[in-house]
Amino acid sequence: MITQIVAVTGGLGLALTGLGLVLMWLLRRRSIGLMLVVVAVVTVTATVAGVVVITLEMIIPGHARDVALTVSYIAGLVGMGVAMAVARQVFAASRRLVAAVEAVAPSHDYVPPSGPLPAELQIISDALRQAYERLREGHERERALEGARRELVAWVSHDLRTPLAGMRAMAEALEDGVAADDATVRRYHTRIRLEVDRLSHMVDDLFELSRIHAGALRLSPRRIGVGDLVADTLAGAEALAGAKGVRLVGEAGPVPPVNADAAELGRALRNLVVNAIRHTPADGTVVVRAVADHQAVRLSVADCCGGIPEDDLPRVFDVAFRGETARTPGPDRGAGLGLAIARGIVEAHQGAITVVNEGAGCRFEIALPLSEPPG
Numbered sequence: 001m002i003t004q005i006v007a008v009t010g011g012l013g014l015a016l017t018g019l020g021l022v023l024m025w026l027l028r029r030r031s032i033g034l035m036l037v038v039v040a041v042v043t044v045t046a047t048v049a050g051v052v053v054i055t056l057e058m059i060i061p062g063h064a065r066d067v068a069l070t071v072s073y074i075a076g077l078v079g080m081g082v083a084m085a086v087a088r089q090v091f092a093a094s095r096r097l098v099a100a101v102e103a104v105a106p107s108h109d110y111v112p113p114s115g116p117l118p119a120e121l122q123i124i125s126d127a128l129r130q131a132y133e134r135l136r137e138g139h140e141r142e143r144a145l146e147g148a149r150r151e152l153v154a155w156v157s158h159d160l161r162t163p164l165a166g167m168r169a170m171a172e173a174l175e176d177g178v179a180a181d182d183a184t185v186r187r188y189h190t191r192i193r194l195e196v197d198r199l200s201h202m203v204d205d206l207f208e209l210s211r212i213h214a215g216a217l218r219l220s221p222r223r224i225g226v227g228d229l230v231a232d233t234l235a236g237a238e239a240l241a242g243a244k245g246v247r248l249v250g251e252a253g254p255v256p257p258v259n260a261d262a263a264e265l266g267r268a269l270r271n272l273v274v275n276a277i278r279h280t281p282a283d284g285t286v287v288v289r290a291v292a293d294h295q296a297v298r299l300s301v302a303d304c305c306g307g308i309p310e311d312d313l314p315r316v317f318d319v320a321f322r323g324e325t326a327r328t329p330g331p332d333r334g335a336g337l338g339l340a341i342a343r344g345i346v347e348a349h350q351g352a353i354t355v356v357n358e359g360a361g362c363r364f365e366i367a368l369p370l371s372e373p374p375g
């Protein structure tokens, strides 16, 4: 008797399960709600069919059979009803999620739908919120970069136009013979050459900066002696310091070698030293010092500039930033790229560059990671 019941219900169950699986496969791209309904229909049909077959096959007294059939019909209806309700709920929740996504304005945050969501949809909603947040951050970074780029182009075109106009006027004067006396001709030639030098420096700096920004700075790091680097930089700046009457002092203690690109790091240090000399009055002193502690090798350049205004301190490394005095036209006016380049080079070496006001002026410091951990 029992074996017969098991065989009949088991066989029916298996057949319906097979049918259900085929249906599920056919519906695999359709709504979860529809799948739930299929699951309910299959379960209910299996139960009702089992009961019907068994009550008809077996000799069960009429009353008991009616009770069994009624109970299974009602259970089936309840099951279907619940499945439909769940399906509606899932469908409504997913509509709310889609509506929330569609409501996201460009470069705004995603606002999750109000009210609770089923766990899986909640996970998707959380993932969406994070994705939108990252997207917005990316947008903001891009906008800031774009702003800086536009500002740079504006500065540079201004900076190129002014000297070009001057050179054009001088060249025309030479060409037309307006400037004819020897002294004027010599003076114009010298000024034209100085302007050309300055402009080629500027173009060179722009090129370096664009390589830094594009992440295309190719470093060839080697173990280099910091003392040599300081000595070379000082030697290169000697003429400028002499012309301004600024004393240049180098102090390199026993410092371990660093892993760095000598040419690039030299360029960064030179930018600091040239700035220091420019901003130090005659008779002032610029001190370039190399020291090492447990974390880093530190190269510092201290000057007698009288201090950088507190408001300017966080901005001196920005592209195209120039302090008040540096903005007034003059022969040794820079384009505001030197410190941005220095920072790019130092950061490409995994180092950090900082500035503080100290004593009679300010002190810039390049900190480079030790090439070997202290042991």
Ligand SMILES: Nc1ncnc2c1ncn2[C@@H]1O[C@H](COP(=O)(O)OP(=O)(O)O)[C@@H](O)[C@H]1O
Binding pocket: 271, 275, 276, 277, 279, 303, 305, 307, 308, 316, 321, 322, 323, 324, 326, 333, 334, 335, 336, 337, 338, 339, 340, 362
């Ligand atoms: N050693 C310094 N002392 C005082 N101010 C400095 C010094 N170095 C840089 N600055 C300030 O930072 C600004 C940016 O420097 P930099 O990027 O080298 O551009 P530039 O030298 O072309 O003006 C300068 O215009 C100046 O205002």
Ligand SMILES: [Mg+2]
Binding pocket: 271, 274, 275, 334, 337, 338, 339
């Ligand atoms: Mg400079």
